[in-house]
Amino acid sequence: MGVTWAIIYGERMTKTDDRRSRRREQTRARLIDAARTLMAERGFNEVGIAEITEAADLGTGTFYNYFSSREQMQAAVAEDSVEKVGDILDREVSSLEDPAEAFAGSLRHLVRHALSDRVWGGFLVQMGAAHPALVRILGPRARRDLLRGLESGRFTIDDLDLATTCTFGSLIASIQLAMDSEPREDRDQIFARAMLRMVGVPAGEAAEVAARPLPEIDLT
Template sequence: MAQLDNHSGSTVGGGRRERKAEQTRRRILEAAQKQMALGGPESITIQVVTEGADIGQGTFYNYFKSRDELVDAVIVDVVENLGRRLDAMTRGMSDAAEIYSFSLRHLMHTAVSDPVWGWFMVRLGIAQDGLLDALGPRASRDIQIGIDSGRFDIDDVKLASAMTFGSLLAVMHEYLDTDRKEDPSSAYAESLLRMVGISPAEAKEIAHRPLPILPELSPSEMI
C-alpha cells in the first residue's frame, strides 16, 4: 500500500509512479525529436527511439501504440510548445499589429533556421490536426484582439485565420523549394498585416521592427 502524504492527502507512491511515467514519455519524445532533426520524420524507427531513450521496446508500447502515433505526438508537442513560447513572448504587448507580426515572423523563421522542420510542416500541411489545434486558435485570437482594439479591419476572423495558416505553409514551401537565401519572414508578416487592414507604410515599418527573442520554456511549462 502506498504511503499517505500527510501534507497533501495524495499518495506518495502514486505521485512517484506518475512522475516516472511522465519522465519516460518525455525521454521518448525527446529521442524522437532528436532523430527527426538529424534525418527527418522518415528516419524515425521504434528501435532508434528506444535506443535513444534507453528503454526496451516493451516499455515503448506502454506509451505509444505505433511509430505513427509517436510521430503525431511529436508534432503536437513541438508545435504546442512553440505556441506557448509565442504566448510568453507577446504577453504584455499592447499593439495587436505588433503581436501578430512578431508571431508570424517567428513561425516563418522556423523553416529558415531548421529546414527539416520546415519541410515537415509543409508536408503535413493543414491535414494534420495537431498543427491546426495549436496554431489556428492562436491566430484567431490575435486577429480578434486586433479587431476589438480597432487596429484591424476585417470581417471574417475564421477566414483570416485560415489564410494566415495556409499562406504560412505556402511561403515555407516556396522558400524551401528554391535556392532563395533571403529570409521571407518580414515580407510575409508585412503582407499579412496589409491583409488585416494595416496601411502599406505602417505594415512595412512594423514588419521590420527588431524581433524579440523567443523565450525558452521551463520544464514545468512544457507539455
C-alpha cells in the same frame, strides 16, 4: 456517510492515478525527446523505433505502451515541437503592446524558425497538410492576437475564424514555397506584410510594422 467515503475513495484514487499518470507522462516525454533529437540529426523518416527506445534508455517493448505506430509517434513529436514554440511565442512576443507587431512578430518567428530548422519546418508543413492539429495548437493563439487587433481598431476583419484559417493556410503554403526556393533573407518580413495587409493594415504601415526589430528569442 456514503458521500464522504465516496469523496475519500475518490481522492485516494486520484492521488494514485496522478502519480501513475505523471510517470507515464515523463516516460512519454523521454521517448518524444529522444525521437526529436534523432530526427533533427538524421531526418523525420530516418529513425527506427529501437534507436529511439535505446536513446531514451528504455526497453524496445516500452514504445508500444505509448504509441500505437511509428506514424502516431511522429505526429506526437511534431505536435509537441510546435506546441513548445507556441508557448515561447506566447510568453515573449504576444505581449508586445502593438497588436499588429505581436501578430507580425509571431508569424516572422514561425517562418524564420521553419527555414532555419528544416526538421521543425517539416513538422509544420506535415501537420498543416495532414490534419487540423496545427490549427488546434496554434489557432487559438493566432485568434487571440487577431481579436486584440480587432478590438483595438487596428485590424479590419470580417470573420475571425476565416482570418485565422487563412493565416495558417498561407503560413504552410509560404513555408513550402520558401523551402523549395532560393534562400532569401526577408521572407519573414514579406510574409508578415501580406498577413498584416490581409487583416486591414494599410500597405505602408504594414511594411513599417513588419520591419521592426524582432524580439530575440531562442526557439531551439
